[in-house]
Amino acid sequence: xxxxxxxxxxxxxxxxxxxxxxxxxxxxxxxxxxxxxxxxxxxxxxxxxxxxxxxxxxxxxxxxxxxxxxxxxxxxxxxxxxxxxxxxxxxxxxxxxxxxxxxxxxxxxxxxxxxxxxxxxxxxxxxxxxxxxxxxxxxxxxxxxxxxxxxxxxxxxxxxxxxxxxxxxxxxxxxxxxxxxxxxxxxxxxxxxxxxxxxxxxxxxxxxxxxxxxxxxxxxxxxxxxxxxxxxxxxxxxxxxxxxxxxxxxxxxxxxxxxxxxxxxxxxxxxxxxxxxxxxxxxxxxxxxxxxxxxxxxxxxxxxxxxxxxxxxxxxxxxxxxxxxxxxxxxxxxxxxxxxxxxxxxxxxxxxxxxxxxxxxxxxxxxxxxxxxxxxxxxxxxxxxxxxxxxxxxxxxxxxxxxxxx
Numbered sequence: 001x002x003x004x005x006x007x008x009x010x011x012x013x014x015x016x017x018x019x020x021x022x023x024x025x026x027x028x029x030x031x032x033x034x035x036x037x038x039x040x041x042x043x044x045x046x047x048x049x050x051x052x053x054x055x056x057x058x059x060x061x062x063x064x065x066x067x068x069x070x071x072x073x074x075x076x077x078x079x080x081x082x083x084x085x086x087x088x089x090x091x092x093x094x095x096x097x098x099x100x101x102x103x104x105x106x107x108x109x110x111x112x113x114x115x116x117x118x119x120x121x122x123x124x125x126x127x128x129x130x131x132x133x134x135x136x137x138x139x140x141x142x143x144x145x146x147x148x149x150x151x152x153x154x155x156x157x158x159x160x161x162x163x164x165x166x167x168x169x170x171x172x173x174x175x176x177x178x179x180x181x182x183x184x185x186x187x188x189x190x191x192x193x194x195x196x197x198x199x200x201x202x203x204x205x206x207x208x209x210x211x212x213x214x215x216x217x218x219x220x221x222x223x224x225x226x227x228x229x230x231x232x233x234x235x236x237x238x239x240x241x242x243x244x245x246x247x248x249x250x251x252x253x254x255x256x257x258x259x260x261x262x263x264x265x266x267x268x269x270x271x272x273x274x275x276x277x278x279x280x281x282x283x284x285x286x287x288x289x290x291x292x293x294x295x296x297x298x299x300x301x302x303x304x305x306x307x308x309x310x311x312x313x314x315x316x317x318x319x320x321x322x323x324x325x326x327x328x329x330x331x332x333x334x335x336x337x338x339x340x341x342x343x344x345x346x347x348x349x350x351x352x353x354x355x356x357x358x359x360x361x362x363x364x365x366x367x368x369x370x371x372x373x374x375x376x377x378x379x380x381x382x383x384x385x386x387x388x389x390x391x392x393x394x395x396x397x398x399x400x401x402x403x404x405x406x
Contacts, residue, residue: 008141008275013193014133016186021126021149023183024084027176029157031091031115034165034172038098039108048105055109056116063120064350068211070121071342076129081187083122088180090114095173123349128341131333132192140278140330147322147329148271154264211343214336221335221344223394224328229351230386231291231324243372249307262311266318274326283327284400290323291387298380302373331400 009015039048071079090111097103134142164171215222245256279286294317301313336344366375391398 008134008138008145011134013190014142014145016190017130017133018145018149020080020084020183020186020190021146022152023179023186024087024122025150025153026157026160027087027091027179027183028115028119029153030161030164030172030176031094033158033161034169034176035094035108035112037165038103038169039105042103042108043105051109052112055112056119059113059117060120060350063117064346065209065211067121067124068343068346071125071128071346072339073342076125076132076342077187077190077192079125080122080129081184083118083125084180084184084187087115087118087122088177088184090118091173091176091180095170095177098169098173120349124342124345127329127333127345127349129190131338131341132194133190134193136334138278139333140326141275143329143333144271144275144278144326147326148268148275151264151268151271151318151322155261155268158260211340211347214340214344215347218335219394220397220400221332223390223397224331225348225351227287227291227386227390227394227397228324228328228348230390231294231383240367240372240376243367244301244310244376248305248372249310251307255307258307258311259314262314263318263321266315267322268318269315270319270322271326274322279327281401283331284398287324287327288387288391288398290320290327292384293320294324295380295383295387298383299377300380302376302380 009018035052039052042048094103094108094111097107130142130146131139160175161172164175215225241259242256245251245259249255251258297313297316297320301310301317304310304313332344332348333341366378369375370378
């Protein structure tokens with residue numbers, strides 16, 4: 001099985017795609033660090049930092065119906081290419097503005113909005129492109145490898161961005177510009193395993209809503225996507241890490257850094273395991289089992305007063321989350337027709353983005369009302385409650401054995 005997994009990266013198109021995903025994801029993480037630091041250096045205003053996040057999130061919500069249509073009507077490789085070029089140009093303008101000294105709060109917000117819009121188009125198009133690059137029988141492994149790319153970016157990106165920012169924001173922007181240009185070149189040379197029948201129906205409100213309609217009518221996909229939304233919404237204890245580091249574990253910045261890295265490390269390890277040893281059966285039970293482990297690990301983290309135990313809990317949180325991510329992503333990709341993948345992935349991206357954003361808000365609000373430890377513990381309990389409810393509401397998802405089952 002290891003040789004089969006290794007052969008995936010020996011396929012030039014998938015290798016180009018995979019390395020491109022790493023470079024793009026690391027670039028986005030680095031940009032987030034640099035833009036945040038630079039905004040605060042200019043304004044010394046926490047509210048302005050919130051505006052940066054809002055500027056990136058709003059385009060995703062507003063463009064959801066549009067980006068799915070685009071991904072189902074045009075060459076997905078070229079959509080990703082155009083987005084990467086615009087992202088590189090934006091990073092280049094941030095570089096020029098930093099060196100020339102004219103970069104302002106408003107300029108940074110505009111750049112954040114452009115990057116958010118590009119990511120809105122790039123995400124669904126890139127996700128919908130993946131099944132065109134590899135045979136269906138190894139799609140799960142391809143998704144695991146792609147997930148490992150994302151986790152690598154989460155580990156490397158913020159750290160590298162912080163180190164380079166110490167040399168000045170221009171160091172980050174020039175590195176990101178080069179990385180995005182290399183990513184663009186790699187994407188340009190991707191060749192497809194198979195093409196898809198592009199949608200030719202007129203652009204109407206009905207065609208724009210077809211992604212939502214398709215998800216609603218296919219209970220396995222609806223259960224899969226909504227499970228991610230509510231599980232992450234309730235189980236977002238990682239948003240409270242600064243409070244745990246300072247007030248509960250008393251570890252300081254070093255401990256906070258270790259805790260922020262731990263879930264990504266656990267996720268990276270598990271994604272590599274799944275890449276070499278893909279799941280073969282009992283996908284429904286394994287999906288819900290992983291979610292249960294996620295909830296229990298969240299509860300353990302909430303109650304821990306020892307840094308080592310907390311790090312182990314966070315490692316388990318990251319690892320169990322990846323198991324469910326790979327299964328959910330595989331189900332969505334394999335059970336969606338090629339011509340609908342752009343619109344369905346756009347809906348999926350909206351759900352994931354919303355759950356991440358609202359999950360942090362929910363955790364912070366609940367912590368402010370009842371305290372940090374109870375809020376994190378209740379989040380873990382809530383995840384297990386959601387697991388039980390979804391097993392009852394979506395029995396077809398619970399019983400699914402094969403990724404190709406409907």
